[in-house]
Amino acid sequence: MNADLNTLLAHGPLWIGLLVFAKQLAVPLPVFPLLMVGGAAALGGQVGALPLFAAATVGSVLADTLWFVIGRHWGYRALRVLCKLSLSPDSCVRQTEVTLSRWGAASLIAGKFLPGFATVAAPVAGALGMGSMRFLAANTLGAAAYAGAGLGLGALFGNQIDQAIALLAEHGLTVLKVFAILVVLFVAWRLIQRQRFIRRIGMARVTAAEVYRRLNEEGGLLVADVRTAAGRQADPRRIPGAIIMDPAQVEETLKDLPRDRDIVLYCNCPNDASAAKVAKLLIDRGFKQVRPLAGGLDGWGAAGFAFEQF
Numbered sequence: 001m002n003a004d005l006n007t008l009l010a011h012g013p014l015w016i017g018l019l020v021f022a023k024q025l026a027v028p029l030p031v032f033p034l035l036m037v038g039g040a041a042a043l044g045g046q047v048g049a050l051p052l053f054a055a056a057t058v059g060s061v062l063a064d065t066l067w068f069v070i071g072r073h074w075g076y077r078a079l080r081v082l083c084k085l086s087l088s089p090d091s092c093v094r095q096t097e098v099t100l101s102r103w104g105a106a107s108l109i110a111g112k113f114l115p116g117f118a119t120v121a122a123p124v125a126g127a128l129g130m131g132s133m134r135f136l137a138a139n140t141l142g143a144a145a146y147a148g149a150g151l152g153l154g155a156l157f158g159n160q161i162d163q164a165i166a167l168l169a170e171h172g173l174t175v176l177k178v179f180a181i182l183v184v185l186f187v188a189w190r191l192i193q194r195q196r197f198i199r200r201i202g203m204a205r206v207t208a209a210e211v212y213r214r215l216n217e218e219g220g221l222l223v224a225d226v227r228t229a230a231g232r233q234a235d236p237r238r239i240p241g242a243i244i245m246d247p248a249q250v251e252e253t254l255k256d257l258p259r260d261r262d263i264v265l266y267c268n269c270p271n272d273a274s275a276a277k278v279a280k281l282l283i284d285r286g287f288k289q290v291r292p293l294a295g296g297l298d299g300w301g302a303a304g305f306a307f308e309q310f
Contacts (some may be wrong), residue, residue: 012038012047017055018068020147026065026119030186031056032150034179039154040161051153056147057140060112064122064139071126075235076268078123093269094228094247097126101230105130105138111148112142130233142158203276205294208303211264217242222263223293226250226278235268238306239293240265247274250281258288266293266300 016038016288017033023029026097035056042049079093096117097108108125111117125135154161168210195256226236245253245265258262263282267274275292282290293299301307 012041013051013055016052017057017059020056021063023071024118024122024167025066026064028183028187028190030182032146033145033182035150035215036157037161037165039151039156041154042151042157043155044162049155052150053144053147056150057143060143060146060165061136061140064143065136066266068124068126068132071123072129073126075127075232075277079120079127079270090251092229093120093124094267094274095122097128097228097230098248100128100130101228102124103211105134107143108135108138109145112146128230132176133310204291204293205272206264207294208305209298211293211300212303212305214262220261222258222261224263225267226265226274227267227269227297232310233266235290235297236310237298237301238310239266240308242308245278247278254282254285256281257287262289262291262293263287264293266296268297272296 001285005149010302016034019029019031020033023031035052037051038047038052041047044051067078076093096111097113099117100121105125107117122135122139176241211221211223215223223239223242226245227230227235227243232238265279265282266274268270269275272292272294275296279290279292295302297307
């Protein structure tokens with residue numbers, strides 16, 4: 001290990017804990033490679049493996065618990081902020097809902113290794129009403145598995161990691177410089193991924209005021225709720241008269257949709273992602289007048305219009 005790395009490892013557990021905490025708070029940091037470096041350093045005796053493992057686990061659990069509490073109290077409003085901070089595609093919320101609904105707390109363990117899921121799982125679990133102790137137990141196991149995997153792989157490939165660090169040092173690149181380069185590349189990749197997603201779902205939205213006017217003055221407008229079953233259970237509000245169109249079963253409902261009526265779709269997710277994706281699917285199937293509701297369910301409420309309850 002070079003001198004810069006040895007200096008860094010003098011406070012290794014503290015740095016690892018802080019970086020994992022920041023990552024789980026949605027700061028885009030590639031911490032898994034650092035865990036591997038820590039595992040290699042532990043193998044060589046430069047730092048203790050147990051303090052690294054404990055710091056990484058505790059940092060992850062603390063950040064996730066904070067997001068869980070935020071999700072429990074602020075629900076899907078917190079997810080809009082989180083998806084923007086994390087640079088994750090907004091569809092990750094719906095995918096996480098489905099996974100948590102199907103597998104429950106157990107999905108939090110394996111989900112630590114899935115970037116999109118790991119970012120939003122904690123607040124989604126809070127918004128869906130998962131029990132606090134169930135969440136804490138499963139999330140702690142997942143955090144421990146993630147930390148153990150990173151450190152274990154680092155120990156397994158310790159010689160190769162040492163050789164790579166020595167090669168970088170010979171070319172004037174310190175570990176901190178390499179980490180900074182990795183962060184920049186990682187953020188750039190996530191930004192490109194997010195922008196591609198936003199372009200795919202880009203289309204004109206209809207305002208809540210226009211929907212309200214057409215429902216009450218003109219008629220002929222069909223409004224559909226495209227949230228998942230878990231999303232509807234977590235937030236039982238709906239726009240009056242709206243039908244249910246589960247995004248996982250859209251193909252099955254196409255035959256019952258009228259082609260001579262304008263259709264408005266709404267969800268309660270960042271950037272109206274689910275509504276926009278289903279709208280694109282309907283347009284591809286030949287439906288001409290389909291638009292997402294701008295702001296979704298919260299946009300309807302913010303405009304001062306009333307809800308029904310499921």
